[in-house]
Amino acid sequence: MHNKTHSSTPTPGFIKHCRRWLASVALGLLALPASALDVTGIPNSHDPATIMKDGDTYFHFTTGNGIWYSRSTDMVNWGNPADVFGGSWPNWINDAVPGFEGHFWAPGAIQMGDYYYLYYSASTFGSSRSAIGVVRTNSLKNPNWQDLGMVVQSYGGSDEINAIDAALFRDHDGKVYMSYGSWFGGLGVAEINQSTGKLASSVTHIYGGGHQSIEAPYITRNGDYYYLFFTRGNCCQGVDSTYRVQVARSTSVFGPYSGERNLIPNQDGNRKGPGHIGIIKQDGCNYTSMHYYDLNENGTAKLDIQRMNFSGGWPYMTRNFSSIGSCGGVSEGLYRFTSQLSGKTLEISGADTANGGNVVQYDFNGGLHQKWYVVDQGAGQYSLINAGSLKGMDVWEGSTAAGANIAQWDYWGSAGQKWRLNAAGTGVEIESVLSGMVLDVYNFSTANGGNIVQWNSTGGNNQRWNMIRQY
Known part of the structure; x- marks a missing residue:
């Protein structure tokens, strides 16, 4: 992000940052209620990675001191927090991001082959001197994390694509792409080498730039269109957040993306400043996750889940989960x-x-x-x-x-x-x-x-x- 503030410890009261959540991929049905998911245990989250599942356990990675995560067996009650790096971090970050103090932003996760890959952002407040690194393990329940080093870097230039906010998705042809970026130079995308976790192509600028308030990209595909989700406005200001989610589309993952339209407004009841959308393709349905600031709890950042449908070639959101599991498909x-x-x-x-x-x-x-x-x-x-x-x-x-x-x-x-x-x-x-x-x-x-x-x-x-x- 252009401007970020964060909490210092991974506790239930933690957070002052913003991003995405979730991905369930079991063949069985996900037991969601008729309204938003009521997360308990460690209910707060900012800029979390796509939730990954290993056996009977879900893993939720998010912003914090270290790359910390919590676990759940039902996606409702979260606990048992841990830190990927155990309180330290790879030495290469000290040279890439001077002044870094161990507060990692906005992780992104994906399964590629026999490994779980976790992408993380290292930066400092208000700067584009940033880097995205990647770490992997062949098990989340019994992790053996191996840091693979830097994926992409930005050097502090005012027009650079800021190397933060990585989001991963798999296209219809099996290729994996990473989108990332924030204010400064806007948003970029590149293909990922699925054996190394590193870039397989050069970075293509796809949207924003010129210090527009555009960040936190997420790309998905439905039919012939790629949909680029992103947030506009300012996050990390609790009840004063001006975040809202917008979407544009293209027939190519590399753009151009056009037709920008509002998807999720700045406020919906007690939910303020939604941001950092993520998408779960579960049982043939599309479910979205994001954070919001709870106006009933002085702006505490929480998780929100909605269902996404398509009409006329564009997505729209609903909180109606009454027909959960009736989409007639299987999970990705x-x-x-x-x-x-x-x-x-x-x-x-x-x-x-x-x-x-x-x-x-x-x-x-x-x-x-x-x-x-x-x-x-x-x-x-x-x-x-x-x-x-x-x-x-x-x-x-x-x-x-x-x-x-x-x-x-x-x-x-x-x-x-x-x-x-x-x-x-x-x-x-x-x-x-x-x-x-x-x-x-x-x-x-x-x-x-x-x-x-x-x-x-x-x-x-x-x-x-x-x-x-x-x-």
């Missing part, structure tokens, strides 16, 4: 698919990373080539991106014939690369949007290497798959 995330016939897992044969690599079944061995990113495209359609190759599951040569082979190919958005995940008994059928046929273990094979084709739905267990979330 990393999964493996096991055949209800053979118990074997869908994989790319031989861990091939080339176009045309064949989809077969095999005993599960934990390889990334046996795991798939399920990416919600809206309208009940998903892309299935192999975690090893980052290529999309594809009906070979766009065939609509029964028996056509299933392979992988660079994702380009064809109907042959889009899928529906239809509930079928205790599992799902994986239906091609192109052909209306479903994935089928050819000739009822139970052998390793059994080929996967498309076939008319018969209801057989060679066409039914268990989705197992990979945490």
